[in-house]
């Protein structure tokens with residue numbers, strides 16, 4: 001296999017360029033493993049947050065570490081909707097943090113984190129993050145992401161939205177957060193609720209900078 005090198009390339013490395021080892025290193029360098037926080041808050045549809053965590057576990061090679069924080073209200077809302085959050089699964093595969101543990105690594109900007117996803121994000125948590133009150137570890141970790149200019153993806157779930165909700169989202173968007181409401185797409189022709197959750201989870205992976213192979217992407221085969 002012939003490889004054309006750009007000017008200035010380290011020519012002494014030529015012998016390893018076309019080897020499988022080279023492509024392995026290239027892949028590793030282009031997809032650096034992520035350290036992230038995933039928070040589940042008390043909005044409807046906790047199944048989505050749970051599904052997203054399972055998707056992370058299935059694709060664990062992309063992650064160095066995933067912390068999980070579940071708010072007290074998330075637990076209550078899930079139970080109210082007849083869905084039990086599987087804390088045994090979370091403890092087994094992730095580092096589960098207490099929402100009041102302000103001494104945890106993710107409460108400090110000096111901990112090297114790549115980003116955070118709040119999924120689903122209640123209007124209460126959204127407003128706390130927008131105002132920077134830092135009442136619990138979820139708000140604090142999100143605040144840290146904003147101040148350190150790290151990726152913060154918020155998946156709000158409420159309808160309809162009041163001007164207060166919209167103003168908070170606008171403020172957060174200006175501060176650098178990505179507002180990604182849970183709105184299903186239909187061009188991928190979902191056949192089940194799982195399909196909807198899966199495709200949405202893949203879009204959140206995209207936002208984290210992790211591109212999973214998926215045939216349902218728009219015109220991917222053309």
Ligand SMILES: Cc1cc2nc3c(=O)[nH]c(=O)nc-3n(C[C@H](O)[C@H](O)[C@H](O)COP(=O)(O)O)c2cc1C
Pocket residue numbers: 040041042043044045071072073074076077080081121122123124125126157158
């Ligand atoms: C069954 C149920 C469903 C709820 N659904 C939503 C929702 O979809 N969006 C929302 O913003 N709040 C919703 N709430 C209200 C939040 O749970 C409440 O504001 C809570 O304080 C959120 O706390 P947290 O953000 O710390 O988890 C719901 C509450 C209950 C009991």
